[in-house]
Amino acid sequence: MAASSRFASLGLLLFAAHFAVFLASAGAAAGSSLSSTFYDALCPRAHDIVRHVIQDARVADPRIPASLNRLHFHDCFVNGCDGSILLDDELPAIQSEKHVPANKNSARGFPVVDAIKSALEKACPGIVSCADILALAAEISVELAGGPRWRVLLGRRDGTTTNIQSANNLPNFFDPLNVLQQKFRNVNLDDTDLVALQGAHTFGKVQCQFTRQNCTGGQARGALENLDRVTPKVFDNEYYANLLRGRAQLPSDQVMLSDPAAAATTAPIVHRFAGNQRDFFQNFAVSMVKMGNISPLTGSAGEIRKNCRRVNRRGY
Ligand code: HEM
Numbered sequence: 001m002a003a004s005s006r007f008a009s010l011g012l013l014l015f016a017a018h019f020a021v022f023l024a025s026a027g028a029a030a031g032s033s034l035s036s037t038f039y040d041a042l043c044p045r046a047h048d049i050v051r052h053v054i055q056d057a058r059v060a061d062p063r064i065p066a067s068l069n070r071l072h073f074h075d076c077f078v079n080g081c082d083g084s085i086l087l088d089d090e091l092p093a094i095q096s097e098k099h100v101p102a103n104k105n106s107a108r109g110f111p112v113v114d115a116i117k118s119a120l121e122k123a124c125p126g127i128v129s130c131a132d133i134l135a136l137a138a139e140i141s142v143e144l145a146g147g148p149r150w151r152v153l154l155g156r157r158d159g160t161t162t163n164i165q166s167a168n169n170l171p172n173f174f175d176p177l178n179v180l181q182q183k184f185r186n187v188n189l190d191d192t193d194l195v196a197l198q199g200a201h202t203f204g205k206v207q208c209q210f211t212r213q214n215c216t217g218g219q220a221r222g223a224l225e226n227l228d229r230v231t232p233k234v235f236d237n238e239y240y241a242n243l244l245r246g247r248a249q250l251p252s253d254q255v256m257l258s259d260p261a262a263a264a265t266t267a268p269i270v271h272r273f274a275g276n277q278r279d280f281f282q283n284f285a286v287s288m289v290k291m292g293n294i295s296p297l298t299g300s301a302g303e304i305r306k307n308c309r310r311v312n313r314r315g316y
Pocket of ligand 1: 063065066067068069070073105106107108171172173174180197198200201203204205206207208210227250252
């Protein structure tokens with residue numbers, strides 16, 4: 001199997017770390033019917049195809065891995081991981097989630113998802129869901145930036161509807177800690193998941209209008225800054241060191257340390273991950289698998305969209 005040969009070449013140390021992650025992933029998968037071997041028979045090159053398109057895309061746009069990683073998060077927190085964030089407006093039936101405040105002029109990478117989908121449709125038509133493309137892209141993006149690898153669980157099908165109310169309730173940069181914790185708990189993610197997953201802010205960009213400094217340098221509201229000011233392009237644990245220095249970009253990052261309730265909940269986890277990158281990587285991988293398990297459509301539910309931007313016409 002292609003995935004095993006990739007793992008075999010990594011050496012003993014890495015193998016041990018990944019094995020731990022794999023065990024944990026398998027545990028997380030116990031309650032779902034997703035499987036890391038789902039496409040092995042029908043689309044064995046799926047992982048490689050997604051990887052190649054992302055590798056090409058990031059030559060022109062180095063931010064693409066971060067943007068794709070965030071799409072999986074915004075997909076899974078709204079109606080579960082069903083590819084709903086990818087749907088364009090088809091009014092009156094479908095109102096796109098792309099227009100809600102958390103996504104508008106912010107969520108990006110959609111043309112790259114289209115390119116991945118076309119490449120997959122050429123290789124194995126009608127097999128790989130758009131929701132699974134986001135899950136694979138999220139992992140590959142982290143791996144390409146130097147972060148951990150994990151076995152992505154697959155077999156999600158695509159939804160045929162959006163959920164604007166839920167998209168309007170995505171975690172917000174000005175949410176206090178207790179609200180962030182509640183929004184994560186609502187989808188079965190605990191404090192460790194919250195701290196680990198926000199570690200994705202180790203790469204990618206933020207508009208200064210959302211930062212704690214709030215464009216006080218006189219920049220335009222949409223001016224971009226690095227989320228991780230120290231090692232912006234590398235997926236590492238420097239994000240947590242930034243928090244310890246009081247230098248997180250988003251209020252929702254810093255609250256995990258500064259909120260009065262943090263001392264007994266999230267702050268010890270921030271300290272742990274700041275001091276041990278391997279611990280962070282293992283937990284990040286496990287939490288990504290947990291997030292990817294949020295209410296997937298499986299079996300005969302939903303569909304395999306032909307075009308990630310629209311639901312299939314009846315009869316397809
Ligand atoms: C805990 C709640 C979270 C909040 C409030 C939050 C908020 C934000 C905000 C405001 C931005 C900047 C958007 C912009 O300037 O247009 C951002 C970027 C980003 N977020 Fe989060 N986020 C959260 C959790 C997560 C999670 C769980 C992940 C992934 C697992 C993630 C991955 C990213 C990435 C990679 C970027 C950079 C995207 C890019 O450069 O295009 N975030 N986030």
